Amino acid sequence: MFSLKGKVALVTGGAHGIGYAMAKALAGAGATVAFNSSNEQSCQEGLKNYRAEGIEAHGYVCDVTDETAVQEMVKKIESELGTINVLVNNAGIIKRIPMCETSVEDFSKVISVDLVAPFIVSKAVIPAMIKNGGGKIINVCSMMSELGRETVSAYAAAKGGLKMLTKNIASEYGAYNIQCNGIGPGYIATPQTAPLRERQEDGSRHPFDSFIVSKTPASRWGEPADLAGPVVFLASSASNFVNGHILYVDGGILAYIGKQPK
Numbered sequence: 001m002f003s004l005k006g007k008v009a010l011v012t013g014g015a016h017g018i019g020y021a022m023a024k025a026l027a028g029a030g031a032t033v034a035f036n037s038s039n040e041q042s043c044q045e046g047l048k049n050y051r052a053e054g055i056e057a058h059g060y061v062c063d064v065t066d067e068t069a070v071q072e073m074v075k076k077i078e079s080e081l082g083t084i085n086v087l088v089n090n091a092g093i094i095k096r097i098p099m100c101e102t103s104v105e106d107f108s109k110v111i112s113v114d115l116v117a118p119f120i121v122s123k124a125v126i127p128a129m130i131k132n133g134g135g136k137i138i139n140v141c142s143m144m145s146e147l148g149r150e151t152v153s154a155y156a157a158a159k160g161g162l163k164m165l166t167k168n169i170a171s172e173y174g175a176y177n178i179q180c181n182g183i184g185p186g187y188i189a190t191p192q193t194a195p196l197r198e199r200q201e202d203g204s205r206h207p208f209d210s211f212i213v214s215k216t217p218a219s220r221w222g223e224p225a226d227l228a229g230p231v232v233f234l235a236s237s238a239s240n241f242v243n244g245h246i247l248y249v250d251g252g253i254l255a256y257i258g259k260q261p262k
Contacts, residue, residue: 126173
């Protein structure tokens with residue numbers, strides 16, 4: 001029931017990071033993987049990395065905030081690979097700026113990439129999913145879909161909105177055998193977060209590293225591989241009666257109030 005053999009999966013922003021990890025997992029379960037990048041260099045680097053893993057992925061250069069470009073990319077994927085059975089809306093950005101110092105332009109940019117783009121790409125693939133008898137949409141949400149934190153007002157607003165878009169797609173298209181769910185990663189050890197985990201000159205942990213580990217019952221950062229099982233589950237027939245759910249892969253952070261000060 002976890003096999004994705006014969007399925008076509010599109011992972012936005014799948015050239016690196018957690019998108020790349022999830023795409024590899026989908027390929028490992030048998031799916032034909034397509035991904036997009038916003039520029040040619042990133043796309044080619046992604047293709048090189050997939051080839052090194054023995055995966056024949058298909059890369060497309062596309063700005064997912066451009067509806068016309070997305071529609072063209074989806075049509076191209078459908079003509080080259082077949083109907084998209086699984087969509088993972090992973091592409092996203094974050095700008096860490098105190099709210100009162102955040103420009104409307106920066107706020108709007110984050111909303112556009114993290115919330116409007118999943119709407120655009122989902123809208124592009126749903127008609128063919130309906131015609132094909134069903135499909136899976138997986139939105140990459142965040143703990144900020146549930147919590148606030150300093151300097152991430154735009155990101156939290158976008159990811160909170162993405163949680164509700166997930167529930168609404170499930171509500172509107174569940175009758176067509178389309179399941180739309182979310183994955184909410186915790187703090188994941190990627191090259192992008194490496195500076196936050198570097199040891200200090202005295203050998204101590206980075207303050208943010210200590211903060212995250214202390215707030216996580218698992219007492220560690222997540223690894224990209226921790227997202228493999230959840231994304232395969234939500235992409236497969238094993239989750240056919242799971243709809244509108246956000247699966248938080250966070251080591252227990254959202255369940256934990258934290259340690260009592262000594």
